[in-house]
Amino acid sequence: MVNAMDTPGRPTNQLTASQYLRFSTRYLHESLESQIDWSAALSNLAGYCRLLARIQSVQRPVDNALDALLPKAPDQPHERRNAAWLDRDLAWATAQPDGPDKVPQREPVDVSWIGTPAEAAGVAYVFEGSTLGAAVLAKQARDNLGASPDAGCEYLSAYGSQTVPRWRQTQQWLDRSLATEADTAAAAAAAQRAFLAYAQAIGGQS
Template sequence: MHSQATPSLLETLRTGTALLHVALEKRLPFFSERLDTEWYRRLLQAYYGFYAPMEVALYDSGLITEGFDQVLRVKTPTLLHDLNALGVDERTAHALPRCTELPTFDTPDACLGALYVLEGATLGGQVLRREMAQRLGVNADNGGAFLDVYGAETGRRWKDFLDYLGSLPLDTPAKQRAVDAARSTFSCFEQWLDSQEVLL
């Protein structure tokens, strides 16, 4: 029986990552007056350098609990599409630096923590998409598709993901492993973007 005293996996993930989430958001340059098309392109290149190896590590781990539709939720192809639209061809994109300091995905719980971060990132995209459209004239066709990767489906896919999280019976140590991986994903992402000199 699920006791009310035990926080859900979602609550545990939310509280466990809140500070890291806020810290990263403050450093992302989307709302900076200095952000121009060149900086935006470098930012997306850095995102690609993280998401490409990250998604491979996650999806090739074979440890993602059943019920998560990888085909529907993979984001690297959309980033590649945006980079192409911004003048970065496939060969140049594939030669871009890749993050090698990734979190360890050695349990299904760790995979859940990372997926929580990647899926949660799609929610803020709506606001960013509008901002980039106003400021840089970027839309889904010319380099902004990743910011609104699920389009009109965003809300529904997030709800589906929360239902998926809620359906998994995790004990306290398993929840902790999920939180550790989520925190590690935030930290690795921030350190990577920092190393690519695209943060504020």
């Protein structure tokens, strides 16, 4: 556990590592959500492709960093959602009769600052946590675009009925892995930077 410090809205009692990450990033999460018109992005296939391409521009470099710093081990909860899921969704969208002819190209977001396992854990917190809210977006993609978890909406559907249980596993893994105050502080700083990187990639989506 770590002592609460000066992040906006954080309580003063001791927190687990995953709780610390949540309170350290809550204001950035709320700011990001306010920047994006999800409904507009999911109203047609062209907008959907733009959204997925923007997510892909940060998801792929994050995948590479996490794979290097968090190699598969029994202590890790599960295989993470990754950019290959976006590749398949984009291929589906561009193959539809009313879909765009090609995938929009985006410059990869620079995440070279992810340099330690603790920082990678903080970034994993952000990207795995995003699977929870994605369920609402997945429903819009199904309703508006005719996508499904198996065809066109794999990424937003995340882990399906296992999304919440897997998130709990991730929280438990974070609490075990971030065993010192220094590691937890490093993870929190990286999680904040991850939200900023995500905002750089998809903020202002229309």
